[in-house]
Amino acid sequence: MIVSERKPLAEIRRMIAPYQRLLTLGCGTCATVCGAGGEREVSFLNSALRVAQAKSGNETHTLSEYTVKRQCDLEFLDPLVEKVGDIDAILALSCGIGMQVIAERFPDMPVLPGVNTSFMGAVDEYGVWDERCAACGDCRLEETGGICPITRCTKGILNGPCAGTKDGKCEVSKDMDCGWILIYKRLEGLGQLEKMRRYYPPRNFRTIPRPKRIISQANIDTGEDND
């Protein structure tokens, strides 16, 4: 699933500033599942924007809301046809794909991203998502026991573990599992440890910090969250 996260309010307010009438548009699929752009978040965001505008006292946006089943397919956007006449811009709470489909469907309509499309991942526990795939386009999971070294090893190395592994954790953070130890254990379980002993030639990757994690729920016990 594509995981996204709502943009900071200040950024959204800056984006919408030039437009008077806005439609906040939710997506009923991935964005709903990850809690960033479903019907609930759409009305929460609009409410937050209204409070903000009441506070500032000099903004006069009109905010409406709607949620389609999926923004990344043109057909689902049909109900918007009659709405776009009354608005100046769409504030989309969907992944970048959805936003681009909207832009394509309504060439004259500015589309503003209300969320950051963060990664492709899976849920760890309620409200916690972990990155699982980098969409590298050359999947090697067969060799690594079904565990992706690109996303789950902080350094994304293909021949791990590196010297920074300690007690199964990564040197970058004590709380982070070493992806390559996970791979080792899994291969051990499968009786395929010989796969660890092979050399995998390097590939060209962008160097981006990984894995990412989003915690949307406030963690009451530890006070830990993304901010």
Add this chain to the structure above:
Amino acid sequence: MYSAVTDNTQQNQGNRTKKSSTDHSLMPPCQATCPLHMDIREYVDLVAQGKIMEALQVIRDDNPFPSICAYVCDYPCEDTCRRCQVDKPVAIRMLKRFAVEFGGDRMIQVKAETTHRERVAIVGSGPAGLSVAYYLRKLGYPVTVFEADSKPGGMLRVGIPEYRLPPKIIDTEIQRLIQMGVEIKVNTRVVSLDRLFDMGYQAVFVAIGAHQGRKLRIPGADLDDTWTAVSFLRNARLKQKGNIGEKVVVLGGGNVAFDCARTARRSGAKEMHIACLEPRDEMLADAPEIEQAEEEGIVIHPSRTFTRIIDKDGHVAGVECLKLRSMEFDKEGKLHLDIIEGSEHSLAADTVIFAIGQCPDLNLFSGLSGLEVTKQGTIVIDQATLSTHHPGIFAGGDVVTGTASVTQALATGREAAFRINDYLQHRYPLAGKEAEENPLGDLFPETVETIRKTERLEPSILPTEARVKSFEAVELVYDWEAATEEARRCLHCGTGAEILFQDKCATCLACLRVCPYHVPYLDDSGTIQIPADQCQACGICVAECPAKAIVLRKPYGRQQISEELDHIVKAAAQLNLKPLIIGFCCQYGLSGTGTLASLRRGAKAGIWIVPVLCAAKVEAEQLLYAFEMGAEGVFVAGCGEQCARENIAFWVRQHVEKVRKTLAQIGLEPERLEAFNLSATDEEPVKALNSFTEKIGELCFASVITQEVKR
């Protein structure tokens, strides 16, 4: 689509006790078992909120004489209450008694107008007859009740002892019926039903009960000092001094036997014994009845059979008994006794009472053709129309069923009134109106494990010494605190979550992950299901579902809160009081009754309360919406320590934290939003609230949220 604050259009604005169009709740087993199908869940919930008058209103909607049921109903509802699976049933009958007494049932007047010309005669003024009279009057018929005794009430008056049902309770109900225009002719035994038709009555309801006591066919059973239970109790209640001796032995092990023994105790007997066939743990009487009787000094002799009443010079001298190893009824209902050889013994007695059942006395009606009677002496009726084979003659209550129960008689009476109405209006009987719905199934063991166990609170009873001295009522009524506490034990069966908008569900599994009771599950086709009979209606998933696809079957949650919030915002705008502080406060338990009101009075600023049924049902959007509508400060107050659930505080704080974070992003002080536990003993609520309002006052001074909101 569906939105947090505008989806209240179809909400029933009026009387909240009436079912609204959004109420999809399913019938809980308590209601299904109650012969009157009373909306127990609803009135128990209203008691839990301290809304006693409203609770009484709900009770009165389905019960003509709630004060009588409050004392003597045999409460089959408690046997099927789903709390039994967790710990002990909700004390339904005593909660009704609380509502009836504290809600002022005595003062209620029921109006009835005559809109029909057809007159109806009712024979017998027991609960069945009085119930028909009540409902026929409400339907607009002139009715006359004929009663052979000197006072109306039937078994209520001459059977059930005063210490279980004070006569003033019956008097109040009779008075109410007379005010409604019911004519009651006492000292009038009907001997011919045909005569009633001659007198111009167009329909007759026969409710003469079962007053013919039975005796065992053993030698000595007809001696002078032997009684049947009904005649003994009748004498006691009508204060006709019978010859109650000093040593009384009651034969039989049901509630009536205990009524006899305990009445004998109060009438001056020195020794009271109860002897019965059943072994001790299979006795038919209710457990509290047995316990209280033993406290009063009544000795129980279980597992006995009786061979003879000992005759000494024409007087009773004792009962000859044999001990039983076991007893059993076979498939045909025939009794088999396994007698212990050589166990002959006798119980000394000068009075013996047979409490082994009673049957109707139909000999009274001579010369009426067409009335079919069973072997047991009960009248045969058509189950759908409640009519006998004689057109225009209906029957119900004990005369049809044999000795049953008061509530059963009331229910038959209500049903009969509708069937008589059908008959008189030449309508095809609209039977099945009260047909059973499918009651909810049992809780799964996994669900049971997750439900917090709470102790059943029993109201106190009169101390033994006080009760044996007089016929004063034994059971006392709850006080306010105990009643609201006990009422909170109800599991709200059948009001839980429902995925109302399946097409919106993204199958995100949030509901499955957050449910504290592990109720939602994925079915084989990958669709999320929330089984109605397991859901505990906590509303947590409703507030979490990102697609807003879930609603509660009873509109306790989002809709109700949004509606109240809108209402308050409007009212506050009119008064234009500043700063506006909105508090979402749990209505359950004491916080719903006293604390809240005193808080509002005690606190310094103008605080507006949105009543909620559990603080966890307040969604983050609603907190934010309060700010949007001009609140300078918002707080959520749970009921604290006495909460019936475990995870509420956690979810309240989740919602609060989410909004606080947003406030900070807007540049507003997060302290404008606060969560309190109102009734936590270590917190001083007024003080906490005052310091909150002071803080808001200060913040407000520094920066006011502009209230002109454009939408």
